[in-house]
Structure formats: structure tokens, C-alpha cells
Amino acid sequence: MNLFLLLDFTRQDFVDRYSGSVLGASWAFIHPLVMIFIFTVIFANVMGARLPGDSSSYSYTLYLVSGLLPWMAFANTVTRGSTVFLDRRNIIAKIPLDLAYLPIYIVVSEGVAFLISMAIFMGFLLIIGKLPGEPFLFLPLVFILQQIFAFGLGLLFGVLNVFLRDIKEMVGIMLTFWFWLTPIVWVPDVAPQLVQDFQHYLNPAYLFIAAYRDIFVHDQMPDFGALSRLVVIAHATLLAAWFLLKSLERDVRDFL
Amino acid sequence: MIRAEHVSKHFRLYRKPSDRLKEILLRRSYHSVHQALEDISFQVDDGQTLGIIGQNGAGKSTLLKILTGVLLPDSGRVRVSGRITGLLELGTGFNLEMSGIENIRANAMLLGMGADQIASRREAIIDFAELGEFIHEPLKTYSSGMIMRLAFAIAIHADPSCFVVDEALSVGDAYFQQKCMRAIQDFRARGGSILFVSHDMSAVKALCDHALLLEGGRIIDQGLPKDVVDHYHAMFLHRSHQGDVPVVIQRPTEHAAPRSQNSAPLAGTGEVELVKLEMLNAQGQVVEHVTSEAPLTIVAHLLAHRDLDQPHYGIGIRNRFGHSVFETNTYCMGQTPAALTAGETVRVEWRVVANLIKGDYSMTVGVGNRPYGTGSFDEILFFSHDLAMLKVEVDPDAIRYDGYFNMHPDVSIQTVG
Numbered sequence: 001m002n003l004f005l006l007l008d009f010t011r012q013d014f015v016d017r018y019s020g021s022v023l024g025a026s027w028a029f030i031h032p033l034v035m036i037f038i039f040t041v042i043f044a045n046v047m048g049a050r051l052p053g054d055s056s057s058y059s060y061t062l063y064l065v066s067g068l069l070p071w072m073a074f075a076n077t078v079t080r081g082s083t084v085f086l087d088r089r090n091i092i093a094k095i096p097l098d099l100a101y102l103p104i105y106i107v108v109s110e111g112v113a114f115l116i117s118m119a120i121f122m123g124f125l126l127i128i129g130k131l132p133g134e135p136f137l138f139l140p141l142v143f144i145l146q147q148i149f150a151f152g153l154g155l156l157f158g159v160l161n162v163f164l165r166d167i168k169e170m171v172g173i174m175l176t177f178w179f180w181l182t183p184i185v186w187v188p189d190v191a192p193q194l195v196q197d198f199q200h201y202l203n204p205a206y207l208f209i210a211a212y213r214d215i216f217v218h219d220q221m222p223d224f225g226a227l228s229r230l231v232v233i234a235h236a237t238l239l240a241a242w243f244l245l246k247s248l249e250r251d252v253r254d255f256l
Numbered sequence: 257m258i259r260a261e262h263v264s265k266h267f268r269l270y271r272k273p274s275d276r277l278k279e280i281l282l283r284r285s286y287h288s289v290h291q292a293l294e295d296i297s298f299q300v301d302d303g304q305t306l307g308i309i310g311q312n313g314a315g316k317s318t319l320l321k322i323l324t325g326v327l328l329p330d331s332g333r334v335r336v337s338g339r340i341t342g343l344l345e346l347g348t349g350f351n352l353e354m355s356g357i358e359n360i361r362a363n364a365m366l367l368g369m370g371a372d373q374i375a376s377r378r379e380a381i382i383d384f385a386e387l388g389e390f391i392h393e394p395l396k397t398y399s400s401g402m403i404m405r406l407a408f409a410i411a412i413h414a415d416p417s418c419f420v421v422d423e424a425l426s427v428g429d430a431y432f433q434q435k436c437m438r439a440i441q442d443f444r445a446r447g448g449s450i451l452f453v454s455h456d457m458s459a460v461k462a463l464c465d466h467a468l469l470l471e472g473g474r475i476i477d478q479g480l481p482k483d484v485v486d487h488y489h490a491m492f493l494h495r496s497h498q499g500d501v502p503v504v505i506q507r508p509t510e511h512a513a514p515r516s517q518n519s520a521p522l523a524g525t526g527e528v529e530l531v532k533l534e535m536l537n538a539q540g541q542v543v544e545h546v547t548s549e550a551p552l553t554i555v556a557h558l559l560a561h562r563d564l565d566q567p568h569y570g571i572g573i574r575n576r577f578g579h580s581v582f583e584t585n586t587y588c589m590g591q592t593p594a595a596l597t598a599g600e601t602v603r604v605e606w607r608v609v610a611n612l613i614k615g616d617y618s619m620t621v622g623v624g625n626r627p628y629g630t631g632s633f634d635e636i637l638f639f640s641h642d643l644a645m646l647k648v649e650v651d652p653d654a655i656r657y658d659g660y661f662n663m664h665p666d667v668s669i670q671t672v673g
Contacts, residue, residue, distance in 0.1 A: 008365050012351075019353060095366050096325030164274040250328045255273050 009105035032117035066216035067184040073114040081154015152237030263332035307460040310470035338417025343424035356391035385409040482578030490523040528637040532557040545647035572620030587627040
């Protein structure tokens with residue numbers, strides 16, 4: 001399984017997603033554009049939502065989108081990772097692929113989609129004059145850590161899903177809960193203390209979501225203590241997934 | 257080069273896949289075991305062709321999957337120098353929405369080719385597949401034969417070190433099959449190894465250097481294709497015989513030399529014994545060679561160990577590839593031989609003209625009882641190949657020809673315009 005093949009899977013993934021549509025890959029730009037537009041209009045202008053202690057009319061949009069875009073990349077990677085072996089069973093059953101590397105194309109593909117959304121978001125930030133400062137340089141690091149974590153989870157669920165198809169649905173439910181338990185739409189300050197504590201100690205997603213907020217909303221360096229916790233959690237998850245795959249690979253191949 | 261060393265594979269059969277997880281969590285067994293392969297060892301050297309034969313379910317596909325690496329063996333090792341391709345990847349990675357050209361790229365990449373390699377091979381692949389304008393059409397408009405053409409063209413151009421030829425080849429039309437066979441032979445001449453998996457026994461005999469016979473996941477025979485194919489056929493005689501007497505199939509131990517005439521038969525109950533088998537020339541002398549076009553008499557002395565109410569006697573002549581040149585039996589010839597009682601010996605004499613092309617031939621003799629259908633028997637009492645060798649020499653007075661035998665053609669030539 002070489003890099004070349006992996007990149008082609010990624011490319012093919014994009015082609016397949018928009019194949020047959022007239023606008024083609026431009027849909028990859030249209031979706032985030034519409035999302036940013038709606039959140040701006042609904043929350044900032046219609047509902048007049050403001051962040052506590054910030055009166056700027058775009059502050060909530062900024063808050064929302066800077067959390068939502070990474071979360072979507074994260075959730076999509078996990079969801080698609082959990083079905084990758086079943087989706088690709090016709091190839092796995094015919095071509096000797098390294099199963100551990102197969103989900104990488106999803107990670108890369110979602111990374112590209114994130115990059116496109118991020119470019120549009122940056123355009124929006126430029127227009128409203130809220131371009132992030134130096135902390136922005138840490139964005140790639142945060143995103144890579146987040147995707148390593150997503151890769152680990154996707155691989156873990158992907159292996160289990162071969163044996164128990166319900167995993168796919170359970171992952172969907174889990175991600176919905178996770179989404180609402182993480183301060184993406186809501187602001188941590190409004191939540192009870194218990195929920196706020198939960199974020200810091202038990203929610204790995206908060207670790208990276210908070211880092212994006214620091215970069216885009218607060219214009220400050222991300223919390224490196226939190227990021228180093230994320231480094232450990234992400235790699236531990238990936239390692240666990242890798243061991244699970246290696247110990248069950250024979251069965252995975254037999255079942256596919 | 258392909259080498260398999262003591263490869264074993266079992267499948268655990270679960271009623272549903274989640275039982276596997278239950279098993280891990282509860283530490284109880286929820287499966288039954290199917291032993292798909294057991295202690296398989298063989299080697300295919302560069303430039304060699306190995307035939308793999310066996311009935312459905314014998315383990316051929318599992319073996320191929322382990323060799324290509326998509327299944328992992330329980331124990332044992334597989335070593336392949338380079339890449340294995342073949343039609344078993346027929347359609348893998350083929351996207352029916354994409355055109356032939358795009359599929360060449362995608363498929364070749366799946367086989368592990370690099371971008372520059374694909375670019376340099378693309379024209380050759382397109383030329384080989386001979387799909388004309390269709391190469392630019394989506395694959396969903398292709399017939400199965402056309403998809404096979406494309407798959408084969410890519411597989412043979414992917415620089416494999418080993419090529420797997422299987423029944424998928426038969427999807428192609430006669431022209432393309434011939435083209436494939438030429439390409440495969442070229443590939444072998446360049447030092448490639450070939451695995452030939454087929455139910456076409458003539459092809460196995462003609463193309464393979466070695467063959468192995470799988471049955472129930474085990475190699476039950478391995479050696480020269482002709483011998484292994486005989487063994488395979490003998491298994492069917494065994495199976496078609498549903499009688500009450502267990503059939504003993506014995507393999508000849510020596511490949512080259514003709515079997516001693518009263519040895520145990522290849523198949524059959526053994527209740528008829530071949531006492532003597534002789535070939536006589538026109539002068540009635542016992543011979544082992546005969547001139548082409550000359551009369552030949554084949555005499556078999558057969559001793560019955562039990563009563564046979566409707567015995568029939570068969571004869572066969574096979575060439576050095578083990579291909580049957582001619583075979584028939586008294587039932588097929590419309591004869592009704594007299595019943596035999598135990599202890600009786602009959603002398604069966606066939607008189608033929610040996611108008612065969614020069615070469616080495618061998619004799620097959622069979623004895624059956626109670627015929628039915630177009631030439632099957634309720635009981636096979638004796639059946640064995642290679643009972644005697646016959647060398648046919650060129651008849652200097654006959655025309656020169658090639659093929660199997662002299663059809664004694666007449667020719668007339670007229671100027672018509």
C-alpha cells in the first residue's frame with residue numbers, strides 16, 4: 001500500500017462524491033459557504049445572539065463556525081472510518097491491502113474538505129476584519145492531532161463493525177450525543193459547573209475545540225497542557241485500534 | 257517464484273459475525289471449524305507452470321487468496337517474489353461509471369503500479385484489449401467478455417512475477433482466449449511463474465509442468481500433470497460408482513514406466529483382473545512399436561473374480577500428453593458380450609488400423625458392468641491407464657501430415673476461372 005495509491009483513493013473519493021453532478025467539486029465550496037451564511041444571518045442578525053462579554057455582531061458566528069468546521073471533519077472521519085472495511089470489502093477481498101493504512105484516505109479526504117471550508121471561513125474573516133493572528137500557526141498542529149484521534153477511533157469502530165453491524169448506528173448516536181455535550185453550539189460559561197469540569201477532564205473533543213476557539217475567537221495561544229493531553233489520548237487510541245486490528249486481522253479478512 | 261510451506265487455514269464458522277465478539281468477551285466457543293487447507297507445501301520456479309486441480313470446495317480459491325495475500329494463513333509461510341496478478345481480480349476496483357481508460361489507471365494502481373509505469377503501459381494495454389471506441393465508454397456499457405479483456409490486459413501488463421489463470425478466462429471468445437494463451441506463454445518464456453487453476457483437464461495436461469490435486473484442503477497428489485489428472489478422473493469414477501463395494505484407488509508409483517499388467521487398477525473394484533495385455537502386428541508378433549497405417553491388434557486377457565451379467569470391455573489410446581486419441585467400449589460399439597461367471601477368463605481382441613501420427617502412445621483398458629446412458633456403468637470393475645506403451649513410427653509410404661491422425665484426404669484441384 002503506497003502513498004500513490006492512498007492519494008488516488010482520496011482523489012477518487014472526491015470524484016465519487018460529486019460524480020454526475022454538474023457543479024462537481026464546487027459543491028465542496030458551496031456547502032461551507034451556505035453554512036457560514038446561514039449561521040451569520042440567523043444567529044447574528046435575526047436572533048441577535050452575542051457571546052457573553054462581546055458585543056460584536058459576528059462574534060457568535062465566529063464562535064460557532066470555528067467549532068463546527070473542525071467537528072464536522074472529526075465526526076465525518078470517525079463515521080466513515082467505522083464503515084471503511086465493509087465499504088471496501090470488494091477490494092480487500094481481492095487485493096492485498098494493509099488494512100491499518102486503508103482509513104488514511106478518509107482522514108486525508110476529510111482534511112482536504114476541511115481545508116476548503118477553512119479557506120472560505122478565512123475569506124469571511126477577512127471581510128469582517130477578524131483575521132486570526134499568530135496563534136493561527138498552531139492550527140495545523142491542532143488539526144493533525146484531532147485527525148489522528150479521529151483515525152484511531154474510526155479504525156477501532158471499523159474493526160468492530162465487521163463483526164457487529166450495529167456499531168455503525170451506535171457511532172452515529174454516540175457522535176450526536178458527543179456533539180451536544182461539547183461546547184460547539186453553546187458556550188461553556190452557561191453550563192453547570194459539573195458539565196464544565198467534564199469538558200476539561202473527560203472530553204477529548206473539548207481539548208481541540210477549545211484550541212480552535214483560542215485561535216479564532218480569543219486570539220490567544222492554545223492551552224499547551226490540554227494539547228499535550230490530546231497528544232497522549234490520540235496516540236493511545238490509535239495504538240489500541242492498531243493492536244485490535246492486528247489481533248483480529250485474520251478474522252476481519254475471513255468475514256469480509 | 258512462489259513457495260508455500262506447510263500452509264494451513266481453517267475457517268471458523270459463526271452463525272453471525274457478532275458471535276466472534278461474544279466469543280472474545282465471554283471466552284466461550286461459538287463456532288464450528290472448517291478446515292479449508294491443511295499442510296500445503298509446493299514451489300513454482302520461474303518459468304514454470306503449476307496446475308491446481310480439484311473439485312469444487314477442495315480449497316483452490318482459499319489457496320489462491322492466501323497466495324495473493326488477501327487471506328492470512330493460520331500457520332505456514334508463503335513467499336512470492338514480486339507481484340501476483342491474474343483474472344481473479346477481474347473487475348476489482350473497476351468502477352462501472354468510469355470509462356475503460358480511467359479504469360485502466362485505477363485498476364493498475366490497485367495492482368501496485370506507479371504513475372510512470374501506468375503511463376508507459378497504457379497504450380500497450382489498450383492495444384491488447386482491442387476494445388476500439390469502447391475504451392472511452394463507461395464500463396457499464398461493456399459485456400462481460402469485454403470487461404474480461406480489459407482485466408486481462410491490465411493484469412498481464414502489470415509486470416507480475418506470477419500470473420494466475422483461472423476459469424474466468426473462459427468468459428472471453430475463442431479469438432481472445434488464444435491471444436491470452438499466447439501472452440501467457442510469452443510471459444512464461446520471460447521467466448514468469450504461472451498458476452493454472454482449471455477444470456479443463458486437457459489444458460492442464462498441455463500447459464502445466466507440474467500439477468497438484470487438492471481434495472478436502474489437502475494435497476492428495478502432486479507430480480506430472482498427466483498422472484495427477486488421471487488420479488483426478490479416477491476420483492470421479494469412484495464417485496460415479498455408487499455400488500456397495502468400496503472402490504480402492506491406487507496411484508502408480510512409477511511415472512514413466514508402464515505399470516505391470518496385473519497390478520491393481522487405477523480405479524475399479526478390482527474384481528476383474530488384467531492378466532495379460534499384448535499388441536500384435538499384422539504378422540501376429542507381439543510388438544511394442546508399429547508403423548503408422550499398419551494393422552494393429554490389441555489383446556487383453558481379463559479374469560473375472562465374480563459373476564458379471566452384462567460385462568463390457570473398453571479400450572483407449574492416449575498420446576504422450578495423456579490426451580485421449582481414441583477410446584470406446586463394447587457398449588458404445590453396440591455389442592452385447594456374453595455374461596461372465598466367476599473364475600472365467602476372456603480374451604478381448606480389438607483390431608484397429610494404427611493411422612496415428614508418429615509418437616508414443618499408451619493403452620487404457622476398462623471393464624464395466626451394467627451400462628446405462630451414453631456410456632456409463634453401474635459398476636466399474638477395472639480401469640487403468642498406461643498399461644502398455646506403443647511407439648508409432650512414420651510410414652514412409654504415407655503422405656506427410658501433422659495433427660493426430662491420418663484422415664486419408666482426397667484432393668482435387670480444378671481451374672474454375
